[in-house]
Amino acid sequence: MRIKLKGVNRVSKRLADGSTVTYFYAWKGGPRLDGKPGSPEFVASYNAAVATRKARPTGTLATILDAFESSSDFSTLAARSQADYKKHLRSIAAEFGDFPIEALHDRRTRGEFLAWRDRLAVSSRRNADYRFAVFARALAWAADRGLTPLNPLERIGRLYRASRADAVWTDADEAAFLAKAPAHLHLALLLALWTGQRQGDLLRLTWSAYDGRIIRLKQNKTGARVSIPVGEPLRIALDAAAKVKKDAVTILTTEAGFTWTESGFRASWRKACAKAGVEGLTFHDLRGTAVTRLALAGCSVPEIATITGHSLRDVGVILDSHYLSRDPAMAASAIRKLETRTKTPNRTPN
Template sequence: MRVRLRGINTVRAKLADGTEKVYHYHRATGTKLVGEPGTPEFIRSFQDAVRSTALARSEGTVEWLIWQYRESRAWTELAAKTRESAAYDLKACEERWGSTLLTIVENPRSRPAFLKWHDTLAEKHPKAADAKLGRLARVFAWGVDRGHIRHNPVANFERAYRSDRAEMIWMPEHVAAFEAVASPEIRLAMMLALHTGQRQVDLLTLPWSAWDGTAVTVRSQSKSRRLVYVPATRALKAALDAAPRRATTILVAPRGAAWRKRRFHELWSESFAASKIAEDLHFHDLRGTAVTMLAEAGCTVPEIATITGHSQAHAQKILDRYLARTRTLAESAIAKLDEHRRNRNLQNALQNGGGAKG
């Protein structure tokens, strides 16, 4: 379907050889448009002219600053998935603050207004509220650095969403219960996560070319884009060697196609529900579990961080929480054992007609 663009002037001119040449201009700016009408090149040229008009009209506002930021290297260097979520957050910021003058923003007294907006959003969606104000804070920080504003009113703020899952670890009984009900495709995903400690997004797109028979090489899709080399355990090697190669990616959906994130989440959730695991464990918690497995194998914190991609501080935090939890479990187990023995002795004493022994 051909899109009819408005605001275009068409000019016809006769050339020296008598032929007629047609030129197209963006009416508001007088910008000459390139390409033939209806072609992608022409539409891009028109959109660029429209954007330049909007930029000129919004100069000195938050909307203008956001647009400038989105044309900077700070934006283009973000991972594609990060840009996608950031664009969604910035759209909400534009809708609320787009017309606000930068002279108002840079006044320290503007801070309460931004915090009130954040608090209102956080009443229903605390995590989303943090993401939106956090993204706007990055734009303001970029604006300060580039000299567009003198002060960032939300350089720091109290987060509404708090989630510390450092102590959430998949215990052996959890893994066994999950694998008992999961499909082969889901079980392989768990195996890769447990034995490499990598993020879900990296594992779902991991190609077979990343597996050389002895190790997995992962290019992280996080902003660091770091390359991680993970030698395979015997269990992981056996699983990968036995896995059928039905697509370019190692992990595939039941029908053999690469996973779509939503579909993977659905099947993973179904398997988790069927496992009847009482704890609130997530796929992401397998990364922390991998940290503990490596530690139990004798790896140092720097060695663990090299494989999983955690910072050394966060890896240590996971281990500290894990050790605290296992100590609690051990104490609970001993208490139950003592209670069992006491009850058994009491029962024997009653049967024999004698006194109970401690």
């Protein structure tokens, strides 16, 4: 019978002769285990390591943080989010792991937690907000289950306010990217501009999701299913890529034809933007740019939401606050419409 040992960390290393060896540790940063996995020696060394590991005291925030990390709520997060959360949970545990759960009753607790956020914000407000969002979510999860008396970080607000009002890819930015960036990244740009989807969803998009007319996908973040009719420029690019990438599973691939990792794609995208002279813009900004272009083409909010998968409210927020508020094309269009109305003959005044 195979016994599953919790927390065992596997590390592979390449030796000088080119061969690969795998080492096993009781946990990440823990002692190395003896013997082969599954052998009595291996199990004995694992049990010995666990027995000597310092147990966390009960009744402290450390137990809450551990329970949250083992919860179904945590396991449903995307892999990248889980990695980010673990990093922040370790930092929180290092600072407040021994904090008594009963002390959450004290109104001064909220102030103590926020004072720590203020110290973190000195170096990065954005990082401080993210860390406290994780902290607040863990405490909210515990409070909902009766593990804590309350959540002192409820409605804490944010320190960092990012403004992407000008973060729109212009036609000139698009042309510069297509002229200078590596050819295998061109399709990523077109997919983002013509579908308005997130980077992660596009990297996972398989050829089976495209039938020659429509792209169908389920968004990983929201679970929303979208069906996107493919515009002619994107269709031409997809059909051309399909002839070249006959054996590829995903539509977007590396130059060598392999499926991208998210970190690998981000690094290549940054280099491509730098080479093309596209500054101050991210891949995520292409999602808002797609919303903007659809609006400028005369699409209604429901039509835009059907394509991008945004809620109607989110599309309205994007159009109202972030992208169109400074778009000169929208202003010019409004004046042209007013001129047309003014020049209409035989218009009866009110």
